[in-house]
Amino acid sequence: MKTTISSHEKMTYLSLTGSILIFFFYVRYVYLHSVVVNPDIVNDFSFWGRSFIVLIPVAIVVQIVLHIVFAIVNKILTNEDLPAKSDEMVRLIELKSIQLSHWVFVIGFFLAMGSIALNMKPAVMFILLIFSGFMASISSDVAKIYYYRKGL
Amino acid sequence: MSKCRINNEIRKLRFLSNEMTQQELADRTGVTRQTIVAIENGKYSPTLELAFRIAEVFKLPLEDIFTYQTDDDGKK
Incomplete structure (x- = not known):
């Protein structure tokens, strides 16, 4: 039996790839341009504040651009428009995947607070926070792909 | 509880x-x-509302389109 990938599933793969690339390149950029230049900066709270504030809009803009490019390429290659609506199944899958990503982030948040409770450096807390945010995003997309493939 | x-x-x-x-x-x-x-592939059970809309398209009662089966039915 031929297995077809739906547009929603394709977009989830794109979002997953985008999240991984954004996280990898952003962490690499910050590490090379800030931490390597001045290793003590990891103890500076304003550095972490700036890193978080820049990462969020950058990630949103890159994801939007990726989706626009994907919509254009998909239209050229398959002559199919991306679905404008999300129906009950898609909404249920989104709810379940968001629920999972919230749990992943909450676990990361508790670990981050635990690191502070154990008198670890603030950098450990921020790294745990940023990593749990990344893992939450990944787990959301992986859950979506799982539900699209396996069903609800 | 039986799987349905x-x-x-x-x-x-x-x-x-x-x-x-x-x-x-x-x-x-x-x-x-x-x-x-x-x-169609049994990967998703529609809501009642969608089930009724599907039944309306085919102009058939709901039970002619959807049937409920549990594991117990197979054992009988």
Whole structure:
């Protein structure tokens, strides 16, 4: 039996790839341009504040651009428009995947607070926070792909 | 608790309705084709509202399209 990938599933793969690339390149950029230049900066709270504030809009803009490019390429290659609506199944899958990503982030948040409770450096807390945010995003997309493939 | 499953006759009914496409049924019921595919393959149980909309398209009572089956039914 031929297995077809739906547009929603394709977009989830794109979002997953985008999240991984954004996280990898952003962490690499910050590490090379800030931490390597001045290793003590990891103890500076304003550095972490700036890193978080820049990462969020950058990630949103890159994801939007990726989706626009994907919509254009998909239209050229398959002559199919991306679905404008999300129906009950898609909404249920989104709810379940968001629920999972919230749990992943909450676990990361508790670990981050635990690191502070154990008198670890603030950098450990921020790294745990940023990593749990990344893992939450990944787990959301992986859950979506799982539900699209396996069903609800 | 027994595992339950909702079976459906949508694929057969589409064929009998002048080979209605999945996309056409999706458009007439207000969902995506992907959802119709998932329902036909038993990967998703539709809400009551969607089940009634599908029944309305085929002009049949709900129980002629969807049947409820539990593991216990198979053991009998």
